[in-house]
Amino acid sequence: MNNQYVIGxxxxxxxxxxxxxxxQTGEAVGTHVHEYTRWKKGLYCDPATSQFRQHPxxxxxGLTATITGALAQAPAEVRQQVVGISIDTTGSTPCAVDETGLPLALRPDFAENPSGMFILWKDHTANAEAEEINNLAHHWDTDYTKYVGGIYSSEWFWAKMLRTLRVDETIREHAFSWIEHCDWISAVLTGNANPLTLKRSRCAAGHKALWHSEFDGLPSDEFLTKLDPLLSGLRDRLFTDTYTSDQSMGHLSPEWAEKLGLSTNVVIGVGAFDAHMGAIGAEIEPYAFVRIIGTSTCDILMAPNEEIGHRLIRGICGQVDGSVAPGMLGLEAGQSAFGDVYAWFARLITGPVRELLGQDAADTLSQQLIPHLSTQxxxxxxxxxxVIALDWINGRRTPDAxxxxxxxxxxxxxxxDAPKVFKALVEATAFGSRSIVDRxxxxxxxxxxxxxxxxxxxxSPFVMxxxxxxxxxxxQVASADQACALGAAMCAAVAAGVHPTMEAAQRAMGSGFDAEYTPQSDKVVVYEALYKKYLKLGAFVEGH
Ligand SMILES: Nc1ncnc2c1ncn2[C@@H]1O[C@H](COP(=O)(O)OP(=O)(O)O)[C@@H](O)[C@H]1O
Ligand SMILES: O=C(CO)[C@H](O)[C@H](O)COP(=O)(O)O
Structure with missing residues (x-):
């Protein structure tokens, strides 16, 4: 059989x-990473008000640079053998779009307007709107929050939309609909980003947009209008059906085929969030708890639908049929800051160094700082x-957003000293994780x-x-350096029909585990006591 290749x-x-x-084998033949240029300069963001926007x-x-860069590393014949591409992104990272699905920031009149850009998951400007959604949902005939842990979060779709419509009149005038990042990029590759017809991700819709088959899709127009008349009629310009990531969204458009040097036969899979495809890449199986530990953590657990049944799991980021693999319930939780806690501490130290000693000194320090503090x-x-610390530097995602x-x-x-504070911060992120596991x-x-x-x-062996x-x-730590991209590649292989199921793709393409951290019993005992102190400090802070 000829080799077939997929791109995640x-x-x-x-x-x-x-x-x-x-x-067929899971062998990686090319990879390329691209840093977002505008984002890296801090454009359109204001950490003090929790505003984090990304320009389309x-x-x-990044899409062009990474695919062409990765293909350039692969043997020349691979191009003709690429059969599928799947995309994962962060989320909920939605954007206001026009009738054609064009993000408003791609129009000259919105090019510099953060309201017309993608609102990154960690943007918390919509705290008040999230609270309004919770208050209304908890008193409505149907509690629309019941499948998302009972609490709607400001990191999610409806809160962000409502906030943006409220604060920006130009968005009110020009936004026809809204699209999640994972849906938009996948749709762009197919050449059809029409918000009314593109195939929306079950993962994004179920975990962040209150979509559920029991509600016939999104919350009712009556509910949304009651929330704010600005939302009236919007439901009809969003979506009713959703699709799992084993499905094809369409084929690569002629324009993108030419740009990437690939064929128009390439299948584009339905997109999903990074954590959910990452869980596939990490060879998730029922009741394995997969933690994607980076800037934040996203925790994914998968269970047979019938075993969870009608049970509602409190305080998590949702339980969604098919958000990870079709036929299975995907449960999500996580921490809004994990590596970001360490990054904040590093910035705290390097900031004055930059001001007093210059950028070069700050850069040198910043490259060595976290590894050095970890060793110490x-x-x-x-x-x-x-010292005891709380990990809520970007709020608390779970348990109980x-x-x-x-x-x-x-x-x-x-x-x-600095190592003692750093140790406390690392322990704080671990205690936050413990509270999720306990829930x-x-x-x-x-x-x-x-x-x-x-x-x-x-x-970081120290953190782990x-x-x-x-x-x-x-x-266990998965061997794959790019487990999310590998998971996306597995999804592409299923969407393109190379493998019949996610499980089969995992078996064929998985790369196993290369490290295991085992608990040290002397530390476990002390951490039990410190964890109680963490909970006590948390209760105090939350109470005030
Ligand atoms: N040696 C290290 N020890 C602990 N944390 C680290 C280390 N190096 C980087 N980090 C943290 O890793 C996070 C980035 O994680 P990564 O998974 O690479 O990116 P992303 O979250 O964008 O997918 C940053 O928040 C950074 O503080
Ligand atoms: O909530 C999410 C998925 O549901 C976010 O996408 C995720 O937490 C962001 O990931 P990262 O820490 O890798 O940047």
Whole structure:
């Protein structure tokens, strides 16, 4: 049989990567990473108000650069043998579009308007709108939040749309519809981004847009109009049906085929979020808990639909039939900041260095800082009197979303140095993870094993060992450097008909695990006590 190749494209928070993979063996023959240029300069963002916007041009440039770059590394004949491309992105990262599905920021009149750009998952400008959605839903005949853990988050679709429509009159006039990043990029490749006909991702719709078959799709027009008359009629300009990522969205358009040097026979798979395709790439199986550990964490668990039945799991980011693999319930949770907690601390230290000693000194410091602090922190003893911190620097995603919460550090004295604070921050991220694991267990969802992927899982043995000690569970790290892109490639192989199921694609293309962290019993005992202190500090901060 001739070789067949597939391409997985993973749009992360800071960068996008493409991976060209042999669909029969899983061998990667080309990869390329591209950092978003406008985003890197901090354009259109204001961390102080939690505004994080990404320009669609960053995505389009990244799409071309990564696919052509990855193909350039592969043997020449691979181009003719590419049969599928699938895309994963962050989410909920929606954008206002016109009748043709063009993001408004791609029009000259909106080119510099952050309201016409993609609203990144970590943008929390819509806290008030999320609260309004919760208040209304909890008093409506149908509680539309019941399949998303009972709490709607400001990171999600409706809150972001409502906020933007409220604050920007020009968007009110020109936004015909709204599209998630994973749907838009996939649709662009097919040449049809018409918001009324493009195939929308089940994953994005179910976890973030309150879509459920029980509601016949999205919340009713009556509910939305009551929420705000600005939303009246919008439901009809969104979608009713949704599709799982084993499905084809269409074929590569002639324009993109020419641009990428590929054939128009290439199947474009239905898109999904990074974490869900990452879980596929990490060889998720029922009741495995896959943690995508990077800027944030996204935790994915998959269970047979019939085993969870009508049980509603409190305080998570949703339970959606088919969000990971068709026929299975995908459950999502996560932390809004994980690596971002360390990145914040590094910025705190390098900021004054930049101002006083210049950019070069700051760059040198920033490259070495987190590894150095990790080495120093790993040498410290773990005691019950250590500094305690909360990981809520970008609010709390789960359990029980609350993005108005803030982080805290307690127990400082004159002997507290940078490694001690860094150790406390790493432990805080691990304690946040522990509270998620505990919630799944309390809700009767067993966790058979823990698998980790993502930048932090690959780069930091110190963080991973701390996490294993705090969770008191072994953690396996997937071998794939680009597990999300590999997962997207597996989805492409299914959408293109190379493999009949996700499971078959995983068996053929999976690359296994290359590290395992086992809990150290002496630390486990101390962390039990420190975790109680974390919960106590959390309750205090939340209460005030
Ligand atoms: N050596 C390290 N130890 C711990 N965290 C790290 C290290 N290097 C980078 N990070 C963190 O990794 C995060 C980026 O994760 P990554 O998975 O690469 O990106 P993304 O979240 O965009 O997919 C950043 O928040 C950064 O602080
Ligand atoms: O919530 C998400 C998916 O449901 C986000 O996409 C995710 O948390 C962002 O990922 P990253 O930390 O890799 O940038």
């Amino acid at each position: 494209v993973d749009f992360g928070s800071d960068s996008v990567r493409a991976l060209v993979v042999n669909a 041009l960053d995505y389009l440039e 922190a790993a040498k410290l003893p773990v005691t019950e009197n250590d 609350n993005h108005t919460l803030k982080a805290a550090i307690a127990g400082l004295n004159l002997g507290t 799944f267990l309390e809700e009767g969802v067993p966790i058979k094993k823990v698998i980790a992927i993502g930048g932090v899982a690959k780069k 060992q701390t996490l294993a000690d705090v969770l008191n569970k072994p953690i």
